[in-house]
Amino acid sequence: MHSQPILELRHVGKSFLDHKVLTDINLTVNQGEIVTLIGPSGSGKTTALRCMNFLEAYDEGEVYIKGQMLGYSSPARGLKDRDSAALIAKVRQPLAMVFQQFNLWPHMTVLENVCAALILGQKMPKELAREKASKALAQVGMEKKALSRPAQLSGGQQQRVGIARALALEPELMLLDEPTSALDPERVEEVEEVIQSLANEGMTMVMVTHEMSFAAKISSRIVFMADGGIIESGSPHMLFHQPKTERLKNFLAPWFKRSRIFAEQGVSDV
Ligand SMILES: Nc1ncnc2c1ncn2[C@@H]1O[C@H](COP(=O)(O)OP(=O)(O)OP(=O)(O)O)[C@@H](O)[C@H]1O
Numbered sequence: 097m098h099s100q101p102i103l104e105l106r107h108v109g110k111s112f113l114d115h116k117v118l119t120d121i122n123l124t125v126n127q128g129e130i131v132t133l134i135g136p137s138g139s140g141k142t143t144a145l146r147c148m149n150f151l152e153a154y155d156e157g158e159v160y161i162k163g164q165m166l167g168y169s170s171p172a173r174g175l176k177d178r179d180s181a182a183l184i185a186k187v188r189q190p191l192a193m194v195f196q197q198f199n200l201w202p203h204m205t206v207l208e209n210v211c212a213a214l215i216l217g218q219k220m221p222k223e224l225a226r227e228k229a230s231k232a233l234a235q236v237g238m239e240k241k242a243l244s245r246p247a248q249l250s251g252g253q254q255q256r257v258g259i260a261r262a263l264a265l266e267p268e269l270m271l272l273d274e275p276t277s278a279l280d281p282e283r284v285e286e287v288e289e290v291i292q293s294l295a296n297e298g299m300t301m302v303m304v305t306h307e308m309s310f311a312a313k314i315s316s317r318i319v320f321m322a323d324g325g326i327i328e329s330g331s332p333h334m335l336f337h338q339p340k341t342e343r344l345k346n347f348l349a350p351w352f353k354r355s356r357i358f359a360e361q362g363v364s365d366v
């Protein structure tokens with residue numbers, strides 16, 4: 097028995113002009129769950145994630161955050177029913193996002209980057225913002241780089257700052273869009289370790305990733321998307337070992353093949 101879900105999508109659809117990219121997306125995320133979206137390129141994973149916090153306006157269905165509808169004042173909406181930016185910010189406050197390309201400000205220090213959303217967005221006093229930012233940087237092991245600029249950091253370090261920036265907002269749910277895909281292979285692990293440590297502490301997450309081993313290890317539920325829809329969802333074991341559809345079998349085949357080749361060569365954990 098769960099209390100109120102943190103996030104709920106009901107029949108969500110989205111078109112870019114006449115191109116329908118999401119169709120009838122239904123998803124409920126409860127506290128402590130780690131839900132991972134997988135699927136081929138262009139299947140709508142990023143768009144779905146961006147609709148969850150209204151960085152992208154969905155145009156069918158409803159998104160609820162802790163029971164409050166996000167983006168529109170009523171389910172039977174027209175454009176005129178769109179909420180004000182201030183109300184949207186308020187409803188989405190329990191959420192924070194980590195971006196594939198880090199999206200750090202190059203002219204600001206690490207500490208300033210993490211403080212910016214607190215000071216500018218939440219109007220927090222500077223001292224308190226610095227305190228919260230320092231704590232978040234320590235959580236991802238980046239406190240020693242507080243005064244560096246992003247260009248002085250490796251990709252892995254920049255993404256850890258990206259995660260700290262989200263953490264400083266003290267979110268109840270984090271959205272992560274391919275948090276390791278812009279990294280050199282040797283930097284992937286350090287970021288996965290940080291995400292794993294957040295998971296161990298009970299952070300609720302919705303993550304998009306192409307790293308299947310990581311998805312299998314960390315997720316409470318995996319959602320397979322193709323052509324803008326959810327094709328299958330379930331536990332990592334169900335999805336990876338008992339796929340029901342040809343679509344999912346075909347999507348996973350190259351990964352299993354690669355894993356087998358690595359296993360034959362005595363290389364583990366791919
Ligand atoms: N701003 C946009 N304007 C027009 N079309 C868009 C826009 N953003 C995404 N699309 C289209 O929507 C579809 C879904 O894109 P999306 O980025 O959500 O896919 P994805 O599953 O995240 O892919 P990838 O794995 O490559 O990141 C694609 O056909 C894409 O071209």
Ligand SMILES: [Mg+2]
Pocket residue numbers: 141142143304
């Ligand atoms: Mg994407």
